Amino acid sequence: MMIQEKFDFEVECFHKTKDELIAFCRHFNQVFLYGTGEYGKQCFSFLTKHNIAIKGFIVTHKQESECFGLPIFAAEEIIPSLTPQTGIVLSLKKTFRDEIRSKFINTDTVKIFEMEDSFFAHCAWISKIGEFQKFIAEAFTKIKAGCLEKEIIAGRDLITDLAIKRELANNPTIFHLINLFISLTKHKATIKPILTGFEPPMKVELSQDPSLNQYLLEHVQIYWKGIGVKEPYWSVLTAEKFFIDNIQYTKKEFYNSGKGDVEKFLVTLERNNIRLANNRTCIDFGCGLGRLTIWLTRNFDKVYGCDISDSHLEIAKQNLGGSGIFNAEFFQLQELNDIERLPKVDVFFSLIVLQHNPPPIMLKMLEKLIGRLNTGGIGYFQIPTYRHKYQFILEDYLAATSNEEKRMEMHCIPQLELFRFFEMQKVTVLEVMEDTYTGDQTGRSNTFLIQKN
Numbered sequence: 001m002m003i004q005e006k007f008d009f010e011v012e013c014f015h016k017t018k019d020e021l022i023a024f025c026r027h028f029n030q031v032f033l034y035g036t037g038e039y040g041k042q043c044f045s046f047l048t049k050h051n052i053a054i055k056g057f058i059v060t061h062k063q064e065s066e067c068f069g070l071p072i073f074a075a076e077e078i079i080p081s082l083t084p085q086t087g088i089v090l091s092l093k094k095t096f097r098d099e100i101r102s103k104f105i106n107t108d109t110v111k112i113f114e115m116e117d118s119f120f121a122h123c124a125w126i127s128k129i130g131e132f133q134k135f136i137a138e139a140f141t142k143i144k145a146g147c148l149e150k151e152i153i154a155g156r157d158l159i160t161d162l163a164i165k166r167e168l169a170n171n172p173t174i175f176h177l178i179n180l181f182i183s184l185t186k187h188k189a190t191i192k193p194i195l196t197g198f199e200p201p202m203k204v205e206l207s208q209d210p211s212l213n214q215y216l217l218e219h220v221q222i223y224w225k226g227i228g229v230k231e232p233y234w235s236v237l238t239a240e241k242f243f244i245d246n247i248q249y250t251k252k253e254f255y256n257s258g259k260g261d262v263e264k265f266l267v268t269l270e271r272n273n274i275r276l277a278n279n280r281t282c283i284d285f286g287c288g289l290g291r292l293t294i295w296l297t298r299n300f301d302k303v304y305g306c307d308i309s310d311s312h313l314e315i316a317k318q319n320l321g322g323s324g325i326f327n328a329e330f331f332q333l334q335e336l337n338d339i340e341r342l343p344k345v346d347v348f349f350s351l352i353v354l355q356h357n358p359p360p361i362m363l364k365m366l367e368k369l370i371g372r373l374n375t376g377g378i379g380y381f382q383i384p385t386y387r388h389k390y391q392f393i394l395e396d397y398l399a400a401t402s403n404e405e406k407r408m409e410m411h412c413i414p415q416l417e418l419f420r421f422f423e424m425q426k427v428t429v430l431e432v433m434e435d436t437y438t439g440d441q442t443g444r445s446n447t448f449l450i451q452k453n
Contacts, residue, residue: 016249017119021089022050024113028087030055034075034100035092036067039120043091044068058088060100075100079110086110093117194434194444195386202414203391204359212394214335216358221308221334223406224356228311235312235408236288236352255291255319261351262295265380268449272430274378276300281345285369285381286353287330290316296349297325304342306331336361339368346374350381352437355445359392359413363421370425373452379427380449382435384412387443410438415446426453 025031025047031054033040033047040057044067047054057067062074082088088110090097097114207213227235233242233254241250269276280300284293287305289312296303297320305328307313313330320328331342348369354362362383370379390412415432422429431449438445 013116013249014119017116018046021047021113021115022052024087024111025052025054025089028111029083029085031087031089032056032058032073032078034058034088034090035096036064036072037092039093039115040067040091042120043089043115054089082110084110087113089113089115091115194441199386199388202386202412203393204412204414204417205392205394206360206363206413206417207394208360208364213360213364216361217308217336219401219406220357220361220409223408224307224309225311226406227408228309228315232289232312232315236291238408254289255294258291258295261292262299265349266299268380268431268433268447269378272449274430274451276378277346280347281343283342283345283348283369283372285348285350285365287316288312288353290320290328292349292351293328294320294323294325297327300347301327303328304331304345305329306333306339306342308333336364336368339365340371342372344372344374345377347378347380348373351447352382354381355384355411355438356409357411358397358409359411359417360394362411362413363417366421367425370427370450370452375452377452378449379452380447382437382445382447383418384410384438384440384443384445385415385418387412387440390443410440412443418448422450427451428453 031052033043033054034057035043036057036059044054044057054070056071056073058073058075058078060075062072064072066072090100090112092100092115094117101112101114224235231244233244233247233251234240236242237254237257240246242254247254276299281302282296282300282304284290284296284303284305287293287307288309290305293303293305293316305313305316307316307330310332313332317330331338333339350369354365357365366379366381369381373379387410392411419429427450429448429450433447433449435445435447437447
């Protein structure tokens with residue numbers, strides 16, 4: 001999945017670079033391409049397809065006089081004579097671009113446009129898409145004519161003319177087409193549960209020493225406050241496209257990604273015949289940058305976002321305030337008892353949050369969140385409940401954390417311990433769903449829906 005996300009992001013960057021390149025070339029009276037190698041030729045072909053004519057090519061060491069019928073100039077000879085109405089496109093690999101820029105190009109005289117290596121890689125990819133679509137369509141036809149004509153894959157009959165046309169229209173990238181082709185040719189019998197039932201137990205210690213719990217919380221908090229300054233968006237959704245250097249292009253996608261999670265929550269309530277009361281209130285626990293808060297505010301009169309990281313909360317306040325959302329209030333948690341200072345609410349909501357805390361902290365957080373629910377209130381939260389070779393031995397954990405660099409941790413609580421905990425807290429478990437929030441194919445994560453008695 002990470003590969004596909006990276007590919008999709010790079011395609012987005014390709015289209016942005018393409019538009020900027022076209023605008024750059026049309027701005028100047030004359031444009032030269034620096035380089036006659038593979039990149040230079042690809043760039044010339046690209047510009048020609050967009051009806052942009054160039055004056056010629058520039059090279060460092062001139063060996064030929066023409067390329068594609070256009071003159072080739074030696075850089076030392078032509079660059080000093082160029083006017084400010086000249087644009088130069090550096091169609092070279094990065095190592096050469098750095099050298100050329102510093103050696104020849106005086107940006108006060110002419111303007112330059114640098115082509116990233118990824119642009120040329122995607123020129124090659126995109127040129128193949130039409131050919132690949134034809135191949136996929138032919139493959140679908142063969143599948144349709146064979147024994148898989150009426151095969152139901154994951155509950156859907158995809159192998160029809162209409163379905164083929166729809167999928168090809170909606171999935172133009174190569175990765176999407178490959179994934180579609182694979183999914184259509186797989187038999188549904190190959191779908192397997194995450195766990196086999198032969199897994200050994202996990203050893204998980206659940207000490208509830210208040211002073212020790214505070215130490216554990218502070219240990220986790222150090223990491224999250226730091227990463228909230230360095231890479232706040234990536235810390236929530238660990239995809240390269242959400243690095244701080246990329247977020248100007250992907251910020252909208254980041255916040256839109258929370259919509260489906262909240263919609264799933266609402267459907268889960270409906271499936272369990274839960275009707276939210278008037279004046280509905282909600283705690284978004286571990287709200288981070290407000291990715292989910294922004295969608296919860298559309299369904300609740302008041303949402304209280306809380307997090308242990310002040311750096312995350314500042315961004316959440318700015319982004320929601322800038323979007324004209326004023327029914328959200330944010331709180332920083334310095335210690336576990338701070339949860340008790342939150343108002344009583346109808347719902348608490350928490351996804352991909354509890355998992356980053358040691359098991360004793362997860363249970364204490366849940367205990368205090370249940371305490372903030374009104375009678376009949378709902379808890380909707382996600383916790384990993386099995387992970388291959390995972391264990392939590394308090395003594396070992398404390399020894400390791402005193403020496404190692406702070407990092408993003410992933411923890412589990414066995415279902416057995418959770419069900420015991422729910423019984424002690426006098427809550428009713430309405431539904432337990434398997435989810436994919438951890439991305440771990442060797443373990444199990446569950447989303448729980450509970451109701452306070």
